[in-house]
Amino acid sequence: xxxxxxxxxxxINTTLAWAIGLLIxxxxxxxxxxxxxxxxxxxxxxxxxxxxxxTLENYSIVQERSNxxxxxxxxxxxxxxxxxxxxxxxxxxxxxxxxxxxxRTKDILLWMLSTKMLxxxxxxxxxxxxxxxxxxxxxxxxxxxxxxxxxxxIIVWMLYTYFREIPGEILEAARxxxxxxxxxxxxxxxxxxxxxxxxxxxxxxxxxWNEAFWTLNLTAVDAAPLTAFIASYSSPEGLFFAKLSxxxxxxxxxxxxxxxxxxxxxxxxxxxxxxx
Amino acid sequence: MHLRSALLGATALSLATVAAAxxxxxxxxxxxxxxxxRMQGYTDTFTEQTGIEVEWVTLEENVLRQRVTTDITTKxxxxxxxxxxxxxxxxxGANGWLVPLNDLSAEYDVDDILPAMRNGLSxxxxxxxxxxxxxxxxxxxxxxxxxxAGLEMPEAPTWEFIREAAAAMDNPAEDINGICLRxxxxxxxxxxxxxVTGNSFGARWFDENWTPQFDQPQWKEALEFYxxxxxxxxxxxxxxxxxxxxxxxxxxGKCGMWIDATVAASFVTNPNDSTVADSVGFALxxxxxxxxxxxxxxxxxxxxxPAGTQKEASAKQFIEWATSxxxxxxxxxxxxxxxxxxxxxxxxxxTAEYQEVPFAAMTLDSINAADPTDxxxxxxxxxxxxFVAIPEFAGMATxxxxxFSAAYAGQQSIDEALAKAQDIATEVMExxxx
Amino acid sequence: MATQHSRSAARxxxxxxxxxxxxxxLVPLTMTLYFSFKNYLPLRGGDLGWAxxxxxxxxxxxxxxxPAVQTTLVIVGGVLLITVVLGILLAMLLDQPMWxxxxxxxxVIAPFFVMPTVSALVWKNMFMDPVNGLFAHLWRFFGxxxxxxxxxxxxxxxxxxxxxxxxxxxxxxLLTAIQSLDSEQLEAAEMDGAPAxxxxxxxxxxxxxxxxxxxxxxxxxxxxxxxAEIFVTTGGAFGTRTLTYLIFQxxxxxxxxxxxxxxGVYAIILANIVAIFLMRIVxxxxxx
Numbered sequence: 001x002x003x004x005x006x007x008x009x010x011x012i013n014t015t016l017a018w019a020i021g022l023l024i025x026x027x028x029x030x031x032x033x034x035x036x037x038x039x040x041x042x043x044x045x046x047x048x049x050x051x052x053x054x055t056l057e058n059y060s061i062v063q064e065r066s067n068x069x070x071x072x073x074x075x076x077x078x079x080x081x082x083x084x085x086x087x088x089x090x091x092x093x094x095x096x097x098x099x100x101x102x103x104r105t106k107d108i109l110l111w112m113l114s115t116k117m118l119x120x121x122x123x124x125x126x127x128x129x130x131x132x133x134x135x136x137x138x139x140x141x142x143x144x145x146x147x148x149x150x151x152x153x154i155i156v157w158m159l160y161t162y163f164r165e166i167p168g169e170i171l172e173a174a175r176x177x178x179x180x181x182x183x184x185x186x187x188x189x190x191x192x193x194x195x196x197x198x199x200x201x202x203x204x205x206x207x208x209w210n211e212a213f214w215t216l217n218l219t220a221v222d223a224a225p226l227t228a229f230i231a232s233y234s235s236p237e238g239l240f241f242a243k244l245s246x247x248x249x250x251x252x253x254x255x256x257x258x259x260x261x262x263x264x265x266x267x268x269x270x271x272x273x274x275x276x
Numbered sequence: 277m278h279l280r281s282a283l284l285g286a287t288a289l290s291l292a293t294v295a296a297a298x299x300x301x302x303x304x305x306x307x308x309x310x311x312x313x314r315m316q317g318y319t320d321t322f323t324e325q326t327g328i329e330v331e332w333v334t335l336e337e338n339v340l341r342q343r344v345t346t347d348i349t350t351k352x353x354x355x356x357x358x359x360x361x362x363x364x365x366x367x368x369g370a371n372g373w374l375v376p377l378n379d380l381s382a383e384y385d386v387d388d389i390l391p392a393m394r395n396g397l398s399x400x401x402x403x404x405x406x407x408x409x410x411x412x413x414x415x416x417x418x419x420x421x422x423x424x425a426g427l428e429m430p431e432a433p434t435w436e437f438i439r440e441a442a443a444a445m446d447n448p449a450e451d452i453n454g455i456c457l458r459x460x461x462x463x464x465x466x467x468x469x470x471x472v473t474g475n476s477f478g479a480r481w482f483d484e485n486w487t488p489q490f491d492q493p494q495w496k497e498a499l500e501f502y503x504x505x506x507x508x509x510x511x512x513x514x515x516x517x518x519x520x521x522x523x524x525x526x527x528x529g530k531c532g533m534w535i536d537a538t539v540a541a542s543f544v545t546n547p548n549d550s551t552v553a554d555s556v557g558f559a560l561x562x563x564x565x566x567x568x569x570x571x572x573x574x575x576x577x578x579x580x581x582p583a584g585t586q587k588e589a590s591a592k593q594f595i596e597w598a599t600s601x602x603x604x605x606x607x608x609x610x611x612x613x614x615x616x617x618x619x620x621x622x623x624x625x626x627t628a629e630y631q632e633v634p635f636a637a638m639t640l641d642s643i644n645a646a647d648p649t650d651x652x653x654x655x656x657x658x659x660x661x662x663f664v665a666i667p668e669f670a671g672m673a674t675x676x677x678x679x680f681s682a683a684y685a686g687q688q689s690i691d692e693a694l695a696k697a698q699d700i701a702t703e704v705m706e707x708x709x710x
Numbered sequence: 711m712a713t714q715h716s717r718s719a720a721r722x723x724x725x726x727x728x729x730x731x732x733x734x735x736l737v738p739l740t741m742t743l744y745f746s747f748k749n750y751l752p753l754r755g756g757d758l759g760w761a762x763x764x765x766x767x768x769x770x771x772x773x774x775x776x777p778a779v780q781t782t783l784v785i786v787g788g789v790l791l792i793t794v795v796l797g798i799l800l801a802m803l804l805d806q807p808m809w810x811x812x813x814x815x816x817x818v819i820a821p822f823f824v825m826p827t828v829s830a831l832v833w834k835n836m837f838m839d840p841v842n843g844l845f846a847h848l849w850r851f852f853g854x855x856x857x858x859x860x861x862x863x864x865x866x867x868x869x870x871x872x873x874x875x876x877x878x879x880x881x882x883x884l885l886t887a888i889q890s891l892d893s894e895q896l897e898a899a900e901m902d903g904a905p906a907x908x909x910x911x912x913x914x915x916x917x918x919x920x921x922x923x924x925x926x927x928x929x930x931x932x933x934x935x936x937x938a939e940i941f942v943t944t945g946g947a948f949g950t951r952t953l954t955y956l957i958f959q960x961x962x963x964x965x966x967x968x969x970x971x972x973x974g975v976y977a978i979i980l981a982n983i984v985a986i987f988l989m990r991i992v993x994x995x996x997x998x
Contacts, residue, residue: 096720122974349752513840513858667753671964
């Protein structure tokens with residue numbers, strides 16, 4: 001049974017939580033507000049919160065200068081493609097680690113995580129040269145592969161922890177009933193793992209969307225995602241807070257909206273096996 | 277189509293025709309400065325004239341440098357035109373990484389490019405990049421505040437006068453700083469500014485044997501003057517202010533004086549962006565009394581073609597268009613003469629309409645006062661005023677300017693900063709085998 | 711339960727992931743090692759021959775090396791401390807009954823969705839700018855001198871920006887863990903008259919041990935390589951140059967690939983030392 005809570009205590013909790021929540025969210029809110037101001041209002045002292053002339057001018061300037069939709073589409077392809085590809089490769093691996101563990105399973109997992117520690121900038125030249133050789137520069141497929149490899153350890157690990165929470169007896173029972181390995185995966189395991197897979201997909205989509213080193217350095221035009229879009233709005237000449245805010249809002253809005261709708265999933269699913 | 281002179285070789289002509297017929301797309305990497313963004317807006321005009329499509333990769337300066345340098349050194353071939361500066365051009369040209377621009381059309385009139393710019397963008401007499409706009413640095417000051425202070429700015433002020441004027445105009449109650457100068461770390465930001473300030477105090481980066489000179493008294497004098505001036509009359513947090521930060525301060529009327537790039541003149545006098553547009557005066561960059569060198573640099577943002585591109589002819593066509601007299605006239609017709617890309621062509625400064633622009637004459641004088649081959653009082657083995665044209669410079673100068681910025685912020689003394697600068701430079705030069 | 715058949719099937723299923731990651735690790739690693747023994751200067755024509763251990767010696771003997779290691783550890787440690795402590799408090803608060811819980815949760819996790827470049831730009835310009843930033847307005851409103859955050863309090867500022875980005879992640883994981891806590895156990899302790907602090911240290915904290923381990927492990931991996939936040943805000947000035955940033959300066963700003971590669975090898979070594987250290991201390995929490 002849930003504890004009985006007085007209305008008073010609930011009110012205090014609510015006030016405190018909302019205050020902190022708004023404080024944490026404030027930089028984003030401020031960015032969104034500023035994007036609708038004129039440049040002069042953006043730096044006004046005292047700052048203006050709501051009572052300014054709302055304008056869409058910054059958005060039209062940004063759209064005129066850069067083809068937002070193309071950057072957006074590249075971001076979607078790269079983040080989405082790398083996540084899907086990663087899941088396809090990681091599910092079998094995580095499955096076998098979770099259900100047919102060996103002595104080395106944990107070592108392999110930790111080794112996989114350690115590959116993420118290689119400092120990206122140190123290998124920029126080798127990777128760039130490799131991409132030239134393979135003709136992958138400024139191609140979405142190249143970025144999809146790199147993003148997939150970067151996030152694969154996290155995907156494997158997350159899936160592994162979800163799979164471990166699935167009771168082995170169910171699989172045993174399925175096997176008794178004569179289910180093949182494929183059927184076992186498809187009809188028994190997958191449905192049970194769907195919440196875990198969903199939050200893995202979400203987290204990796206976010207990580208790939210926000211990655212700003214490789215996506216910037218390996219692209220030019222055809223594959224340039226939103227991280228490259230934003231690189232043309234940092235510190236231009238003159239007043240730029242409002243335009244920067246508009247570009248920033250455009251860059252984070254899709255993922256913010258996605259996060260908004262999937263937050264329940266994310267809150268429930270992001271455990272990394274932290275919950276026994 | 278561009279009308280091409282009969283003097284042009286048949287090969288170039290046929291190449292151009294082929295290029296136009298195929299409706300090629302060229303990719304241009306550029307910096308997100310105002311003039312470049314304006315140029316993007318006119319791309320359609322170019323495409324209409326030539327049938328060549330243009331894709332822009334517009335990046336912030338630091339990201340651009342990192343991006344194009346990686347691409348050119350690995351021969352990645354991502355770009356058909358790169359926007360580079362006076363520092364990169366001679367080094368890259370010497371390495372054979374750029375297409376020589378020695379067969380530009382007669383109509384383009386390459387001799388019209390300002391000699392200072394042409395020299396700075398050439399290696400051994402061959403032009404490797406065409407200047408889109410060029411700049412020196414000069415003093416921009418508020419005529420109204422100057423008048424109120426009862427002072428008159430000379431054509432060619434000294435640092436002492438600048439200090440005096442800063443003291444007179446400084447007014448914390450009104451939120452007006454006497455002077456705004458760059459302090460931000462980075463070789464092209466505060467590094468450039470302190471290097472020319474050093475020049476105007478008789479300092480230099482290296483002696484003729486490539487021995488770093490930060491242990492010399494001139495550097496200490498220059499740094500002490502700068503730090504005292506800024507601590508007394510500069511804005512809060514000047515150690516992180518670069519060109520853009522100062523520009524926005526000046527436009528908001530928060531600076532009495534600002535010594536920076538001449539291209540800023542058109543931004544601070546533009547009434548759309550600047551609250552002080554009608555009260556800005558200009559003067560030559562200062563020097564220490566008795567020192568023959570002034571604190572003015574020379575720079576150009578220029579367009580270059582990386583060797584190995586498949587679209588050389590189209591790229592050349594674009595460069596000829598973007599840096600032509602016609603382009604300047606196009607901008608002038610649409611946005612007024614004050615907004616044309618400055619500092620690249622002699623003919624611009626001979627145009628009657630442009631001579632009426634308030635900052636035109638001072639810009640030209642400042643550019644002409646800068647000589648990259650003779651930047652310092654004492655002789656040096658290098659070319660370049662606010663930089664040293666060797667590959668090691670960018671990295672080394674960024675680290676040195678970080679030490680200086682830490683001194684501006686009061687995190688270390690000037691002596692400590694200079695000692696570290698000396699160490700950094702010595703280390704780098706030893707590693708590079710000088 | 712595992713038969714010989716399922717074992718080999720398991721190996722087969724693991725193979726693609728393992729082979730790919732092995733390739734992703736080995737190819738760059740081998741190339742980094744190769745370059746680190748080379749005198750490789752792209753702007754001076756590229757490969758100028760073998761350098762022996764010169765690059766390694768030069769990289770550590772540079773006056774920038776140890777401060778960079780220290781800065782790296784301070785940033786990682788600072789961010790971990792802030793996000794874990796605040797994360798626990800926030801998770802406990804969010805676990806309480808309240809009105810509009812879902813919306814509050816979204817507000818709290820939102821920073822996690824913001825790309826690092828954007829968050830660094832927004833913080834640097836719109837908040838920390840000493841003239842036009844919101845903090846400066848606020849300080850002036852209270853009659854104080856505005857602070858030049860990114861020069862006078864550079865390291866703390868960066869720690870703050872990064873903590874803001876990672877606090878949601880820590881909170882999320884800790885919240886899931888707290889929600890799984892058996893509330894009857896807590897109630898019983900409350901009935902027995904155990905004070906709030908004792909309930910926290912004896913019941914809640916031990917229960918969170920595993921989640922804290924996960925937070926520390928994952929965040930460390932990401933924090934060791936933070937780059938955009940420093941690149942955008944200070945450019946490595948004012949004592950904010952981390953090892954990753956130092957490598958960036960060597961490779962890209964100074965165009966010395968050999969020297970930078972040697973730095974890369976040191977960074978890998980440092981990362982592994984940190985990893986082993988972490989495993990030793992918290993590794994037992996990962997079993998189960």
